[in-house]
Amino acid sequence: MQVYSNQHRFAQLAALVMAACLMAAPGGAQTARQVRGAAAVEPIANEPAGKIVVDPPLAEPLSRGLVVIQYRTENLHIAPVFGPAALAVSPRVGHIHVTVDDAMWVWADASGEPVILNGLAPGPHKVLLQLETANHQELDSGAVQFTIPNDTHPGSTHGAESRPASDTAPSHETEPPAKIIIDAPAPERLARGVVFLEYRTQNLQVVPVYGPAALAVSPRVGHIHVTVDDATWHWADASGNPVIINGLLPGSHKVLIQLVNADHQPIDEGIVRLTIQQRSQ
Amino acid sequence: MSITANLAIGVFSIGFMAFAAAAQTAKDVKGATPLVAIPNEPPAKLVVDPPVPEQLALGRVFIQYRTENLRILPVFGNAALSVSPRVGHLHYYVDGQSWPIVDTSGETVVLVGLKPGPHTVKLELADATHKPISGASQVIEFSIPQK
Numbered sequence: 001m002q003v004y005s006n007q008h009r010f011a012q013l014a015a016l017v018m019a020a021c022l023m024a025a026p027g028g029a030q031t032a033r034q035v036r037g038a039a040a041v042e043p044i045a046n047e048p049a050g051k052i053v054v055d056p057p058l059a060e061p062l063s064r065g066l067v068v069i070q071y072r073t074e075n076l077h078i079a080p081v082f083g084p085a086a087l088a089v090s091p092r093v094g095h096i097h098v099t100v101d102d103a104m105w106v107w108a109d110a111s112g113e114p115v116i117l118n119g120l121a122p123g124p125h126k127v128l129l130q131l132e133t134a135n136h137q138e139l140d141s142g143a144v145q146f147t148i149p150n151d152t153h154p155g156s157t158h159g160a161e162s163r164p165a166s167d168t169a170p171s172h173e174t175e176p177p178a179k180i181i182i183d184a185p186a187p188e189r190l191a192r193g194v195v196f197l198e199y200r201t202q203n204l205q206v207v208p209v210y211g212p213a214a215l216a217v218s219p220r221v222g223h224i225h226v227t228v229d230d231a232t233w234h235w236a237d238a239s240g241n242p243v244i245i246n247g248l249l250p251g252s253h254k255v256l257i258q259l260v261n262a263d264h265q266p267i268d269e270g271i272v273r274l275t276i277q278q279r280s281q
Numbered sequence: 282m283s284i285t286a287n288l289a290i291g292v293f294s295i296g297f298m299a300f301a302a303a304a305q306t307a308k309d310v311k312g313a314t315p316l317v318a319i320p321n322e323p324p325a326k327l328v329v330d331p332p333v334p335e336q337l338a339l340g341r342v343f344i345q346y347r348t349e350n351l352r353i354l355p356v357f358g359n360a361a362l363s364v365s366p367r368v369g370h371l372h373y374y375v376d377g378q379s380w381p382i383v384d385t386s387g388e389t390v391v392l393v394g395l396k397p398g399p400h401t402v403k404l405e406l407a408d409a410t411h412k413p414i415s416g417a418s419q420v421i422e423f424s425i426p427q428k
Binding site: 030116 | 305306307308310311314315316317318328329330333335336343345346347352354355356358360361363364365368388389391
């Protein structure tokens with residue numbers, strides 16, 4: 001009888017755990033809403049707090065010195081929508097600020113794509129991702145720490161530089177060369193210390209499509225690499241959104257924007273030189 | 282006794298797996314990064330939710346969907362078929378229309394102004410050459426309420 005009652009208790013416990021599993025089980029066949037959050041077209045009253053989840057850099061690219069950091073958000077759609085009026089938008093919209101190695105400055109990213117850094121020096125590094133409202137107030141943050149191994153070659157992404165470009169670029173004979181046209185920094189923003197660089201491309205569509213196979217895609221696809229103040233490293237951006245940098249120290253600065261093909265080989269570039277004024281306060 | 286104990290442990294471990302899924306990484310939710318090719322990528326999959334009920338009651342049709350093993354992007358043509366991870370886009374057909382509406386936004390399908398009564402929307406994933414991907418289509422049936 002004692003045995004039976006123990007069994008009975010186990011059975012009850014098992015049933016309870018099973019029920020808990022079933023509730024959690026939709027993880028296996030999650031609806032679009034469970035994975036993507038509420039549709040952007042549907043306002044939400046009392047939306048819970050915005051949250052960011054940051055994964056460690058992918059191991060295999062990291063072994064090559066390439067830092068790929070995936071993140072996801074909850075209760076916030078990443079969108080290139082800015083300013084105080086956008087604070088009232090529901091569901092909530094926002095973006096991230098990225099800081100490398102405790103720098104004073106950040107860049108803003110409203111693409112929702114992984115953060116991609118290449119060329120960091122061997123050794124330990126830290127990348128901070130801050131989840132921001134549309135008006136640049138922090139809601140949440142996540143940081144990752146990682147080490148770039150010694151035997152990587154800064155600047156090479158897929159070993160692409162070791163291959164002649166002609167081997168990997170079969171099409172585009174008929175397509176005119178790709179170009180990047182970068183506007184001067186928006187002056188009123190620059191006066192506030194914000195570097196806001198709009199650019200456009202010709203004969204190249206900026207999309208997050210990578211790898212040698214994508215070299216054959218026509219019309220041509222690619223993305224940009226951004227380097228600040230002659231750093232050894234750059235970040236990649238495939239959103240087509242303006243480049244936004246904030247917090248640079250007063251003084252002269254240089255921003256290099258390279259237009260690269262899907263396999264990260266440079267096609268064209270522009271250099272923007274600017275001066276951040278000493279702020280009155 | 283030992284059988285039930287084993288059962289309980291087994292169920293517990295499944296429970297833990299499910300709980301682990303509840304604290305999902307970005308990769309779990311968003312899929313693999315586009316930066317690294319995926320050899321032998323599994324077939325593309327389309328998951329479509331029924332229209333958002335509160336909005337449907339107001340006559341607005343908001344259909345959310347998500348994809349697995351296919352990224353929705355405005356990239357087309359034969360060459361794009363070799364891109365990895367896979368790229369493609371959405372086609373949808375309202376009330377049996379013979380031609381697809383092509384959508385490369387990845388955003389919720391929005392239909393506002395349909396007449397009261399029953400309607401169907403067929404959604405399908407297409408490859409970069411607009412060929413429908415077999416097994417990746419779904420028909421959603423719903424009814425717009427009378428005003």
